[in-house]
Amino acid sequence: MFLAAAIALFISMALVLVRLYAGPTLYDRVLAVNSFGTLTVLFIAVLGFLNGRPDFLDIALLYALINFVGTIAILKFFRYRALGDVSQMPDNAGRK
Numbered sequence: 818m819f820l821a822a823a824i825a826l827f828i829s830m831a832l833v834l835v836r837l838y839a840g841p842t843l844y845d846r847v848l849a850v851n852s853f854g855t856l857t858v859l860f861i862a863v864l865g866f867l868n869g870r871p872d873f874l875d876i877a878l879l880y881a882l883i884n885f886v887g888t889i890a891i892l893k894f895f896r897y898r899a900l901g902d903v904s905q906m907p908d909n910a911g912r913k
Contacts (some may be wrong), residue, residue, distance in 0.1 A: 829856055862877045
């Protein structure tokens with residue numbers, strides 16, 4: 818049963834990669850990268866269960882946190898063109 822779940826996750830990851838390549842906008846691509854990260858977390862968890870290694874869940878949780886922070890950083894960069902403090906940017910640079 819978990820082998821079927823791992824295969825389904827692998828197929829879903831391939832479809833998300835197609836969406837990443839064909840995404841018409843930047844936000845479609847960012848969403849595809851975030852979805853790929855989420856599917857990777859699930860794949861690591863299922864792989865850990867199949868191998869009898871419950872410590873893979875710790876790795877999956879860490880990867881989920883990195884995926885979340887990375888997605889927020891990418892979106893902030895594309896909105897403000899900076900990763901630092903936005904309030905110290907020059908006048909009207911990146912503000913609406």
